[in-house]
Structures are given as structure tokens and as C-alpha cells.
Amino acid sequence: MPPAVAKDPASCQTVRFADIGWADITSTTALALVILDALGYRPASTIASVPISFAGLKSRQIDVSLGYWWPVQEQALTPFLKAGSIDLIEPANLTGAKATFAVPAYVYQAGLRTFADIAKHHKELDGKIYGIEPGSSANAAIQKMISSNQFGLGSFKLVESSEAGMLVTVERAIRDKKWVLFLGWEPHPMNIQIDMKYLGGSDNVFGPNDGEARVYTLTSPGYQTRCPNVGKLLANLHFTVQLENQLMQSVMQRQKPADAARAYLKKNPQVLDAWLAGVKTFDGGEGLPAVRASLGL
Known part of the structure; x- marks a missing residue:
């Protein structure tokens, strides 16, 4: 054969x-x-x-x-x-799938529910937004919002990190009941492991339907x-x-x-x-x- x-x-x-x-x-x-x-x-x-x-x-x-x-x-x-x-x-x-800003549920319940709410809580958030790895398109979108003062974010700082590093920071903040704003996405176990909420009113920064x-x-x-x-x-x-x-x-x-x-x-x-x-x-x-x-x- x-x-x-x-x-x-x-x-x-x-x-x-x-x-x-x-x-x-x-x-x-x-x-x-x-x-x-x-x-x-x-x-x-x-x-x-x-x-x-x-x-x-x-x-x-x-x-x-x-x-x-x-x-x-x-x-x-x-x-x-x-x-x-x-x-x-x-x-x-x-x-x-989904990718947009997220916060712990207790932060959402305290009033940070939309992109327009972020600037009001500069102090509680320590002026920081936690992104992912340097060079990512998501970080570029966040930096563009900061540079153009969109949603009044001009005085915020983007903290770049690996996915794992970002999640460690978020989990530590939640353990200490501190406020933290971060890039969240699904699918990801964070949606199971963290009591978190996605923000609305993003004006399509991360795509239609608030990050779809x-x-x-x-x-x-x-x-x-x-x-x-x-x-x-x-x-x-x-x-x-x-x-x-x-x-x-x-x-x-x-x-x-x-x-x-x-x-x-x-x-x-x-x-x-x-x-x-x-x-x-x-x-x-x-x-x-x-x-x-x-x-x-």
C-alpha cells in the first residue's frame, strides 16, 4: 500500500x-x-x-x-x-465577552456606577486606574481618556501591570475594603471569585454596549x-x-x-x-x- x-x-x-x-x-x-x-x-x-x-x-x-x-x-x-x-x-x-472598567460591589453600591462618577471619587481611588500590561490596546484607550480629560480623568494615573499583578492589587484592596478601579473582563475567573460590578456609560470607549x-x-x-x-x-x-x-x-x-x-x-x-x-x-x-x-x- x-x-x-x-x-x-x-x-x-x-x-x-x-x-x-x-x-x-x-x-x-x-x-x-x-x-x-x-x-x-x-x-x-x-x-x-x-x-x-x-x-x-x-x-x-x-x-x-x-x-x-x-x-x-x-x-x-x-x-x-x-x-x-x-x-x-x-x-x-x-x-x-466583555471588557471595561470594573469596581468591587461595595464601591458600586457606594455610588461609583458609571464612567461619569469616577472623577468625583478621585480621593477614594487614590487617583489611580489599574490597567494591564504595557503596550496593550486597553491601556492605550485608558491613557487616551486621561490625556484628553475625558470624563474628567485628566488627573488620574494609569498603573500598568501584568494581569496577575493587577488582580493581586485588586484582591488586596478588597481585603482591606479600599476603593479600586480596574480593567475587568469576561470570560475570566475574576467574575466568579470577586464580587464585582462593571461600570456603565462608557460612551463606547471599550466598544458598544459598555464593553461588549x-x-x-x-x-x-x-x-x-x-x-x-x-x-x-x-x-x-x-x-x-x-x-x-x-x-x-x-x-x-x-x-x-x-x-x-x-x-x-x-x-x-x-x-x-x-x-x-x-x-x-x-x-x-x-x-x-x-x-x-x-x-x-
Whole structure:
């Protein structure tokens, strides 16, 4: 018998993902890595900030990012899309997401409920707004509000930090019953672990409907044409807020992302049916049974 013909060329066996360092993207990337490994590929992920991930996709040093948050990153990505130097897969891999300012519930109950209320409470907030990592589009939006004195925020200071560092600061403030204003988002275990409220009246700073967001998959230019089998899997990958909240909780409890992903798939094997529809192994075999066998299902 002739050897099986690979659906993808040999150059596609290594699949390079960008992990932008946010727990949700680390979690979904881990799912993709586990599945691709079971299909006979050699997937790998590299921690890269959002700007570096975009540059890597453009230069084809990175193949895939599952972490384009729209509209928070829209301004940064649009030039790449217009130039055809990054491809976007539609539809979104996640709908029902959210990213905007949040406060602990006791702060909300005390009267800080909208963006227009923030400036009134400069003293209680110590003049600080806690963002995420330097270079992020969300921080750029916050800094623009401060620089233009939008909502009277001109005298506030943006505190940049990693996601983990920001959350430690928020949790410490809550423990001490202090006021704190921070960038919150969903999916994220913070929505389960912290009694928090999102602010209204944002004037679309973080997108329509007070921060409603979608998350898309990006690839290097022409990747789905070059590597159609991996491209098919990427097009099939659609997540839910509930899935990501659960998986992220395991990852943030210091379980290795790959172990958390395998455990989730073993408990929820039904998700594989849609994700692997029409997807083959690297050597051309049927994808679904190969992944189920790899997971011991």
C-alpha cells in the first residue's frame, strides 16, 4: 500500500501560536495545542505581547493567535488587515465577552456606577486606574481618556501591570475594603471569585454596549491556504464564556495549561465533535478518533 498522503505539507507540521499572556488566551491556546499534538502535529506557543504577536504574524514567525479582542485591539490591528499582512478568521471564536472598567460591589453600591462618577471619587481611588500590561490596546484607550480629560480623568494615573499583578492589587484592596478601579473582563475567573460590578456609560470607549466584545483567531497571511487542515481546525474552534471561565480557573490555580486542557476535554468530549469535523491527522487519517484515542476516551 502506498504511504498515506499528508493533507498538509511537511512545512505545516510545526504550528506556532502566540500566547499574549492573558489567562483566557493561554487556556484556549492550550486546548488547540493538545488537539494538534494528538493529530500528529508539533505545536508550540510563545509568550508575546499583543504588538509583538501582530508583528510576528506579519513576518510569518508566528502562525496563529487565538487572542484578537475586538474592539479593544481594533485600532492596532486595522492597519495589518488593510495591508493584507494578517488574516482574520470569521466568525469569532468567542462571543458574549466583555471588557471595561470594573469596581468591587461595595464601591458600586457606594455610588461609583458609571464612567461619569469616577472623577468625583478621585480621593477614594487614590487617583489611580489599574490597567494591564504595557503596550496593550486597553491601556492605550485608558491613557487616551486621561490625556484628553475625558470624563474628567485628566488627573488620574494609569498603573500598568501584568494581569496577575493587577488582580493581586485588586484582591488586596478588597481585603482591606479600599476603593479600586480596574480593567475587568469576561470570560475570566475574576467574575466568579470577586464580587464585582462593571461600570456603565462608557460612551463606547471599550466598544458598544459598555464593553461588549468578541474574540477572533488571527493567522499569518495566507496560512489557511498553505495549511488547509490546520486552517480547518482553526475555523472550527468556537468557545463559550462558561467553557473559558472553567478552564481558566484551573490554569489560574497553577495547573499546567496542557493538563487543564486535557482534563477539560476528558470531562467534556462532546466539544470535539464540532471542532474536528472535516479535520484529518497530519498523516491523513481521521481526526476525531485519533484525538479521542490520545485522550483515552
